[in-house]
Amino acid sequence: MKIIMLGAPGAGKGTQAKMIAHKYGIPHISTGDIFRTNIKEGTKLGKEAKEYMDQGRLVPDELTVKILLDRVEKEDCKNGYVLDGFPRTIPQAEVLTDALGKVGDKIDYAINVEVPDKNIISRMSGRRACLGCGSTYHLEYNPTKKEGICDSCGSETVLRDDDKAETVKKRLLVYHEQTHPLMIIIRSSLFYTRSTVLWICKMYFRQLPIY
Ligand code: ADP
Ligand code: ZN
Numbered sequence: 001m002k003i004i005m006l007g008a009p010g011a012g013k014g015t016q017a018k019m020i021a022h023k024y025g026i027p028h029i030s031t032g033d034i035f036r037t038n039i040k041e042g043t044k045l046g047k048e049a050k051e052y053m054d055q056g057r058l059v060p061d062e063l064t065v066k067i068l069l070d071r072v073e074k075e076d077c078k079n080g081y082v083l084d085g086f087p088r089t090i091p092q093a094e095v096l097t098d099a100l101g102k103v104g105d106k107i108d109y110a111i112n113v114e115v116p117d118k119n120i121i122s123r124m125s126g127r128r129a130c131l132g133c134g135s136t137y138h139l140e141y142n143p144t145k146k147e148g149i150c151d152s153c154g155s156e157t158v159l160r161d162d163d164k165a166e167t168v169k170k171r172l173l174v175y176h177e178q179t180h181p182l183m184i185i186i187r188s189s190l191f192y193t194r195s196t197v198l199w200i201c202k203m204y205f206r207q208l209p210i211y
Helices: 015-023 029-042 043-056 060-074 090-102 118-123 166-189
Strands: 002-008 028-032 081-084 108-113 127-130 137-138 197-201
Touching: 002 015, 002 166, 015 028, 015 108, 028 029, 028 060, 029 081, 043 197, 060 090, 060 137, 081 090, 081 127, 108 118, 118 127, 118 166
Parallel strands: 002 081, 002 108, 028 081, 108 197
Antiparallel strands: 127 137
């Protein structure tokens, strides 16, 4: 089963993507996580991506598409995957659809996690990310057991540079300009075959049919 998660930054799609991936035993693939791992490891890709990410901008399509296509070709993806944060632009969606189409495949579900902007801004300021493993928490809604320490790996949790209020506003703008138009395209099934079902989910995962 191949699923894509759509939604504004901070809508909570990462959390839901992980739960769905766990439920179906398929990998959760987050392009944001791949970039952050590369930044931590100091790779060339990481250095390039960081410049865009710190400004709340999207990493260019050429870079993003390549890492995503490399990733989905790995052995663990043969039964499907949950893509979190990809596609984020119309060209990215086209590349993915073409690559899948070449092997007679397609995305099965697109899940849109809708949250109003004002909730996102307040929510992001409370988000904390682990410096070690990338797990995310929220000061109020999903706190770590020990303040400032990751439950999974024991590293320090911090407010990510790109979660600071000014950057969040910029990211929301980028989302409305570049990512939201994808919804319209997916709805009209331009890129996705007729058999594709679109789940429009509101912000609470409890509304997902799988729970
Ligand atoms: P969020 O879902 O909260 O926006 P992500 O971890 O998905 O956070 O992404 C963090 C940043 O990584 C984005 O703001 C962007 O700069 C970059 N990024 C992630 N995925 C993509 C993508 N598909 N295309 C371009 N840039 C991306
Ligand atoms: Zn951790």
